[in-house]
Amino acid sequence: NAGVTQTPKFRVLKTGQSMTLLCAQDMNHEYMYWYRQDPGMGLRLIHYSVGEGTTAKGEVPDGYNVSRLKKQNFLLGLESAAPSQTSVYFCATGHRAGVNEQFFGPGTRLTVL
Amino acid sequence: AQSVAQPEDQVNVAEGNPLTVKCTYSVSGNPYLFWYVQYPNRGLQFLLKYITGDNLVKGSYGFEAEFNKSQTSFHLKKPSALVSDSALYFCAVEGRSGAGSYQLTFGKGTKLSVIP
Numbered sequence: 001n002a003g004v005t006q007t008p009k010f011r012v013l014k015t016g017q018s019m020t021l022l023c024a025q026d027m028n029h030e031y032m033y034w035y036r037q038d039p040g041m042g043l044r045l046i047h048y049s050v051g052e053g054t055t056a057k058g059e060v061p062d063g064y065n066v067s068r069l070k071k072q073n074f075l076l077g078l079e080s081a082a083p084s085q086t087s088v089y090f091c092a093t094g095h096r097a098g099v100n101e102q103f104f105g106p107g108t109r110l111t112v113l
Numbered sequence: 114a115q116s117v118a119q120p121e122d123q124v125n126v127a128e129g130n131p132l133t134v135k136c137t138y139s140v141s142g143n144p145y146l147f148w149y150v151q152y153p154n155r156g157l158q159f160l161l162k163y164i165t166g167d168n169l170v171k172g173s174y175g176f177e178a179e180f181n182k183s184q185t186s187f188h189l190k191k192p193s194a195l196v197s198d199s200a201l202y203f204c205a206v207e208g209r210s211g212a213g214s215y216q217l218t219f220g221k222g223t224k225l226s227v228i229p
Binding site: 004031033040041042043044045048058090092094099101102103104105106107 | 122145147149154155156157158159162164203207215216217218219220221222
């Protein structure tokens with residue numbers, strides 16, 4: 001099993017360009033999350049999904065959009081990238097029932113020039 | 114609103130000595146608490162969690178954490194540190210949102226360096 005995978009691993013964008021980050025999971029988890037990690041700030045939740053076809057905003061949603069058309073995939077889009085979006089992005093998944101840990105992907109390092 | 118504080122940006126400990134990484138939390142209702150570890154250029158890995166019951170929780174790689182309700186703390190501990198324990202450690206608290214979904218709030222992380 002691959003677990004949680006993220007595509008791409010690295011990307012450099014120019015200001016104003018758009019891109020989509022893909023998160024895929026083979027763990028059959030209901031919940032999926034997108035976080036960004038910045039030095040000294042820990043992880044901050046961007047958007048999350050509690051099931052196929054549903055999405056919700058997290059702590060820092062501005063400038064990002066998401067879609068969950070299939071249970072196994074969660075896409076994060078940047079419509080017009082800004083230097084403030086330079087970060088490492090992590091996808092995570094989790095079970096719906098009970099109090100369960102989240103499983104993280106390896107991350108995508110994005111630089112916006 | 115829920116929050117987590119990790120008061121130390123960095124902790125240095127000699128190999129073989131006990132280590133403690135501190136965490137305090139604030140949450141409405143019962144706290145569900147987690148510790149994760151991040152090695153360089155990797156995603157976070159789950160170490161242990163507290164839901165209810167025994168205040169001393171045992172986890173992966175010999176780590177344990179002590180839940181203290183009166184002090185709202187959940188410190189991570191290990192009796193004897195290894196050089197391979199050097200990593201970034203995150204404490205997190207789970208809250209239950211109005212939509213019924215479960216979200217984690219992370220601390221800012223503590224860098225642990227184990228010195229040979």
